[in-house]
Amino acid sequence: xxxxxxxxxxxxxxxxxxxxxxxxxxxxxxxxxxxxxxxxxxxxxxxxxxxxxxxxxxxxxxxxxxxxxxxxxxxxxxxxxxxxxxxxxxxxxxxxxxxxxxxxxxxxxxxxxxxxxxxxxxxxxxxxxxxxxxxxxxxxxx
Numbered sequence: 001x002x003x004x005x006x007x008x009x010x011x012x013x014x015x016x017x018x019x020x021x022x023x024x025x026x027x028x029x030x031x032x033x034x035x036x037x038x039x040x041x042x043x044x045x046x047x048x049x050x051x052x053x054x055x056x057x058x059x060x061x062x063x064x065x066x067x068x069x070x071x072x073x074x075x076x077x078x079x080x081x082x083x084x085x086x087x088x089x090x091x092x093x094x095x096x097x098x099x100x101x102x103x104x105x106x107x108x109x110x111x112x113x114x115x116x117x118x119x120x121x122x123x124x125x126x127x128x129x130x131x132x133x134x135x136x137x138x139x140x141x142x
Contacts, residue, residue, distance in 0.1 A: 019077050021128050025070040026136040029062050030086055030105060037061040037068040038092070039084035043076075045121040049108065056080070081124040082109040086139055104138040114140075125135040 027037055029128050040055035044134035056075075061068040062086025063086075070082070095103040109126055112119035127133070 020074055021077060021133060023070075023072045023075060023080065023082075023128055024132065024134045025072075025082055025109070026064045026134065027061070027068045027070070027084065027107065027139060028066065028136060029139040030066045030068060031139070031141060032088065033065075035063070035086060035088035035090050035104075037070070037084050038087050038109060039070045039082055041070075041072050041080055042121075043078055043080055045081070045125070048081050048121040049118045051136045058107050070103070071141065075128055077127075079127050079128050080109070081112075081121050081126070082135075082137075083124065084108070084137075084139075093135045101142050103142075105141045107137045107139045109135055109137060111137055 023041070025039065027039075030037070038058070038060055039051060040049075040058045042048040042054070043056040052058065057072055059070050059072075061070055084107055088104050089095065094106065097103055106114070108119040108124040110124050112123035125134070
């Protein structure tokens with residue numbers, strides 16, 4: 001009986017350990033090394049893309065050679081979407097011109113496009129169901 005109990009505990013701990021993964025997002029096409037990339041990861045559609053209070057995790061990333069890499073560890077399996085901006089002047093917000101067109105770069109997972117507003121969750125979401133998931137996204141500028 002002790003052996004069966006120990007075996008069951010091992011199986012449960014292994015299953016729990018494999019229910020988490022890592023998301024690595026490679027961000028390309030960044031026009032300068034000025035500023036930082038501010039990226040938000042949402043678990044599900046609630047708050048995506050603009051309610052930073054509802055994002056699951058967020059990071060500020062340095063830029064090197066027109067690229068940046070976000071690594072989100074220890075994530076439960078499930079549906080996610082990411083959105084980011086190239087905060088060139090480090091003021092913590094997206095800057096717009098006088099007709100409300102972004103002056104700084106931005107992007108989303110799946111290279112979801114903005115159309116008269118930010119990208120939709122349906123276009124940006126993806127499923128984490130493995131230990132490591134890598135994505136590459138391209139930064140957009142007007």
